[in-house]
Amino acid sequence: MNPDKPFILAGVMGWPVAHSRSPAIHNHWIREHGLNGSYVLLPVQPERLGDAMRGLRALGFAGCNLTIPHKVAAMALVDRVDPLAQRIGAINTVVVQTDGTLAGYNTDAFGYIQSLLDARPDWRADAGPVTVLGAGGAARAILVALAERGAKEIRLCNRSLDKAQALAAEFGAPIRALPWEEREQALEGCALLVNTTSLGMKGQPALEISLDALPPHAMVSDIIYVPLETELLAAARARGLVAVDGLGMLLNQARPAFEHWFGVMPALTPELRHMVEATL
């Protein structure tokens, strides 16, 4: 520890939160950059979220991450919400400002796009139509991210069609809602397929979809990271398609949050990826 450097605290509020990989990620970067600080687990019950967030300043925290179930409720508890987070409708990062007020951000959109760019640096959102499976919380950040990056057509398939329609109405063009039964036809001519449903996750039912209609240049991404190699990604690789797992999104969303609190944009190194992979 360098006594000349300030000690910086951050953490993740969730309920439950014990499973979070965020302490391993952020504490790795604290060590890597020779900083004084610590990133801790903050188990906070939903009814205590307001008290906990107001306590950040008094406890000397630079800020915190928010995970399930706090991402939406926390928006009403900060003093300022970043416009991108406002569009997404959720915050995952809180920064205590120098005047003591709280600013809310959402870094999931950045994390998702960066995971695609890490896999294919020349990836472009406007390379062709995109099919997104799922219309839950994670889909919101991904839809906003893809639309902001210039996607021209997003085909959104969800089991509950009304949820997909509501998102298409809220976000507008280029999103078009399609019934779940049409997910295979939706792949026709697509440059990117994204699974944001929980199907294929450990303990959940399989995602049933044939990739036959995908063109050979298409990319397939699954934001699930347990398991890392989902059946969807294995099927994509078997066809010679570029497949992107969900760990890249998880690791990349942490980078801008770390920069907000510690003033350094950390890198996603193979060493960090291997360390987190070993915990999955």
Ligand code: NAP
């Ligand atoms: P969520 O809000 O609960 O949404 C779940 C989605 O899955 C909904 O669209 C739901 O459809 C669909 N679904 C669930 N069971 C289904 C079934 N049997 N058949 C068809 N569709 C089904 O969850 P979320 O927060 O968006 O998270 C979704 C997944 O993303 C989880 O696996 C989570 O671990 C992962 N995730 C990863 C990251 C990352 O950083 N890599 C970040 C966030 C989330 P209905 O609308 O019809 O219910």
